Amino acid sequence: MDQTAAKVIEALGALAQEHRLALFQLLVEAGGSGMAAGAIAAALDVPASSLSFHIAHMERAGIVQRLRRGRSLIYSADYGAMNRLIAYLMENCCNGDHRCVDASTCSTFEERQIT
Amino acid sequence: MDQTAAKVIEALGALAQEHRLALFQLLVEAGGSGMAAGAIAAALDVPASSLSFHIAHMERAGIVQRLRRGRSLIYSADYGAMNRLIAYLMENCCNGDHRCVDASTCSTFEERQIT
DNA sequence: TTGATATTTTCATAACTATAGAATCATTGG
DNA sequence: CCAATGATTCTATAGTTATGAAAATATCAA
Numbered sequence: 001m002d003q004t005a006a007k008v009i010e011a012l013g014a015l016a017q018e019h020r021l022a023l024f025q026l027l028v029e030a031g032g033s034g035m036a037a038g039a040i041a042a043a044l045d046v047p048a049s050s051l052s053f054h055i056a057h058m059e060r061a062g063i064v065q066r067l068r069r070g071r072s073l074i075y076s077a078d079y080g081a082m083n084r085l086i087a088y089l090m091e092n093c094c095n096g097d098h099r100c101v102d103a104s105t106c107s108t109f110e111e112r113q114i115t
Numbered sequence: 116m117d118q119t120a121a122k123v124i125e126a127l128g129a130l131a132q133e134h135r136l137a138l139f140q141l142l143v144e145a146g147g148s149g150m151a152a153g154a155i156a157a158a159l160d161v162p163a164s165s166l167s168f169h170i171a172h173m174e175r176a177g178i179v180q181r182l183r184r185g186r187s188l189i190y191s192a193d194y195g196a197m198n199r200l201i202a203y204l205m206e207n208c209c210n211g212d213h214r215c216v217d218a219s220t221c222s223t224f225e226e227r228q229i230t
Numbered sequence: 231t232t233g234a235t236a237t238t239t240t241c242a243t244a245a246c247t248a249t250a251g252a253a254t255c256a257t258t259g260g
Numbered sequence: 261c262c263a264a265t266g267a268t269t270c271t272a273t274a275g276t277t278a279t280g281a282a283a284a285t286a287t288c289a290a
Contacts, residue, residue, distance in 0.1 A: 001133050012131035016124050017248085018116050025207055037267060047250050052268055054248085071257050071266045079209070086204055092140050094197060132278085152237060162280050167238050169278085186236045186287050 004088070007062070011085045014061035019046055020054050027064060027077040034067075034076030119203070122177070126200045129176035134161055135169050142179060142192040149182075149191030 015021050022044055027035060035043075041051040055075060058064045063081045066073050130136050137159055142150060150158075156166040170190060173179045178196045181188050 001137070005133070005136060009131050009133060009136055012127050012136075016127035016131050018120070018124060019248095021120060021124055021127075022116070028207075028209060038265095041267095048267065049250055049252090049269080050248075053250095056268085057247090068257090071264095073267065082204070082209060086201060086209075089197070089201055089204075092143075094143060094194070094201075134278095153235090156237095163237065164239080164280055164282090165278075168280095171238085172277090183287090188237065 008085060008088050010061040011063055011081060014058045014063050017054070019044055019050070020058055023051075023054065024058070024063065024077060027075060030076070032076060034074040036069075036072040036074055038072070040075065123200060123203050125176040126178055126196060129173045129178050132169070134159055134165070135173055138166075138169065138173070139178065139192060142190060145191070147191060149180075149189040151184075151187040151189055153187065155190065 015024060023040060026040060026043055037051060037055065038048070040055070041048050044051065046054070055064065055066075059066060059075075061081075063078050063085075064075050065078050066075045068074070130139060138155060141155060141158055152166060152170065153163070155170070156163050159166065161169075170179065170181075174181060174190075176196075178193050178200075179190050180193050181190045183189070
């Protein structure tokens with residue numbers, strides 16, 4: 001297995017869990033300013049130690065970033081990592097075949113970007 | 116958790132493993148005619164029972180399909196499932212933010228489709 | 231039918247992942 | 261310095277996933 005595939009597997013695994021997928025979505029909504037660990041735990045209704053376990057998993061996989069502000073650790077989504085993950089899936093798991101990702105998926109998305 | 120998220124988690128989990136990611140890529144390369152279980156096991160150098168375990172996982176997740184031809188079971192990639200997975204990631208994990216999936220990811224892909 | 235072939239299912243085991251309370255560490259305000 | 265706050269790490273336990281040999285199932289050809 002090449003190293004790129006290994007990273008992709010880590011990222012997929014990091015998203016393939018109920019709390020972690022919800023957490024990533026939450027961070028995307030929160031945007032660039034991110035969210036403190038405690039606020040995340042409250043929003044997801046998960047004990048602090050469990051949240052810490054899951055978010056460490058995601059950090060290892062490189063899909064979230066953290067920085068400290070005072071006593072709080074602020075987490076935010078790593079958009080670049082998600083970009084690379086989606087690009088990989090498109091190129092390696094779809095083979096450029098329109099049956100996989102059809103035009104509407106991309107064009108709808110591009111329209112939304114322009115707007 | 117809504118039912119869509121549950122399906123997405125299943126699909127992500129089905130791809131988040133060395134043999135299974137390689138297997139999906141193999142099926143995409145193989146195209147619409149698919150591949151027999153034995154040929155897949157040989158290509159991936161995995162014992163038949165292990166292959167069967169992994170591919171059953173993928174079938175449960177709805178990312179591969181199978182049909183019987185004589186003694187062989189022919190598996191093929193479900194492009195629609197991959198399309199829906201990618202669309203979900205774009206919409207729910209990127210929030211239409213260009214920092215996530217930038218134009219080049221989509222436009223490169225669309226050029227390749229037209230070619 | 232019988233034997234060969236293709237594949238799955240069963241089984242035991244090892245490895246990994248999730249959960250959450252308790253202990254610990256880091257930072258700040260008084 | 262000390263207490264309070266925000267968060268992680270430790271620990272134990274339960275649950276899930278991966279592995280591969282052996283047994284069972286399905287199909288075909290002679």
